[in-house]
Amino acid sequence: MGRSGVIERPDLPPGARRDFNQELHALHRRAGLPSSREIAEEMGRSHASVHNAFRLPKVPSHELAMAIIDRLTLRVRDWGVGIDLETGIETALRRYARLWHQARYEEESLATQGDPLTMSEATRTLLYALSPECSVCQKTRRLRQPHDIVALEAPDEKQLPPRLRKTGLQPEAPNPWRLIHLCSGCRRRRETGDLTELELREARFALDRRPGAARHYAAYLDQLLLGAEPVIDGNVIGSALSIIKDDPAVAADPYFLNHGHIKVDRANGSLSWGQYECTDDH
Numbered sequence: 001m002g003r004s005g006v007i008e009r010p011d012l013p014p015g016a017r018r019d020f021n022q023e024l025h026a027l028h029r030r031a032g033l034p035s036s037r038e039i040a041e042e043m044g045r046s047h048a049s050v051h052n053a054f055r056l057p058k059v060p061s062h063e064l065a066m067a068i069i070d071r072l073t074l075r076v077r078d079w080g081v082g083i084d085l086e087t088g089i090e091t092a093l094r095r096y097a098r099l100w101h102q103a104r105y106e107e108e109s110l111a112t113q114g115d116p117l118t119m120s121e122a123t124r125t126l127l128y129a130l131s132p133e134c135s136v137c138q139k140t141r142r143l144r145q146p147h148d149i150v151a152l153e154a155p156d157e158k159q160l161p162p163r164l165r166k167t168g169l170q171p172e173a174p175n176p177w178r179l180i181h182l183c184s185g186c187r188r189r190r191e192t193g194d195l196t197e198l199e200l201r202e203a204r205f206a207l208d209r210r211p212g213a214a215r216h217y218a219a220y221l222d223q224l225l226l227g228a229e230p231v232i233d234g235n236v237i238g239s240a241l242s243i244i245k246d247d248p249a250v251a252a253d254p255y256f257l258n259h260g261h262i263k264v265d266r267a268n269g270s271l272s273w274g275q276y277e278c279t280d281d282h
């Protein structure tokens with residue numbers, strides 16, 4: 001207490017919660033670093049609640065946050081060149097209210113989105129190859145976040161509990177046609193209903209018609225045949241083969257995988273298991 005009111009910061013990942021907390025600490029410095037005890041006394045609140053607002057990763061309540069910010073702005077003597085005190089306070093309060101809402105929104109959506117989907121690296125790679133950007137709005141702002149590949153709802157699965165709905169019947173190996181790459185903005189629009197499941201399915205379907213899609217499915221198919229998934233789903237294999245076969249650019253002479261045990265004939269869209277000549281490097 002006394003000399004310095006410096007308060008330690010919580011450990012937060014980049015994002016709105018960290019922005020809000022950093023700005024709160026910046027305002028605290030600008031206000032001359034009053035101790036949290038001093039601020040609490042002025043507000044008639046407990047010392048712990050004020051201290052925790054600065055110190056904990058949890059976003060403080062709106063009422064508490066704005067009350068602290070209110071007290072701090074009154075202590076600021078200089079808002080920058082040409083900005084009088086009144087304007088400085090008004091602008092700061094508006095700005096902090098906005099930062100608080102963004103932080104709270106981030107906190108709430110983190111609480112509801114649960115664990116990221118489980119999928120093999122082959123499936124993830126396929127989805128990113130088909131659509132390096134958001135499959136709906138084409139934005140590329142954030143790449144490869146754990147939650148940015150999401151499962152589509154099948155029209156008949158509305159009644160299933162969310163966890164099953166999310167991952168389908170094979171949680172470890174979701175069907176790639178049930179997955180889509182979405183930016184955080186589009187995930188939010190989906191939650192609020194601005195983006196419908198039908199639009200998402202159409203966006204997913206459109207990926208298969210992009211130039212180069214067959215090549216990505218061909219790479220994916222090889223990975224599946226080499227054991228990238230815990231189970232080989234015949235429907236997935238069949239669908240991938242039909243996309244590959246339709247693109248003359250990827251149709252090539254038949255080749256062998258897995259020490260000559262699998263013959264892949266892309267031009268005819270067929271696979272056969274047997275004992276062929278081994279073409280693997282040993």
Ligand SMILES: [Zn+2]
Nearest residue numbers: 134137183186
């Ligand atoms: Zn998007």
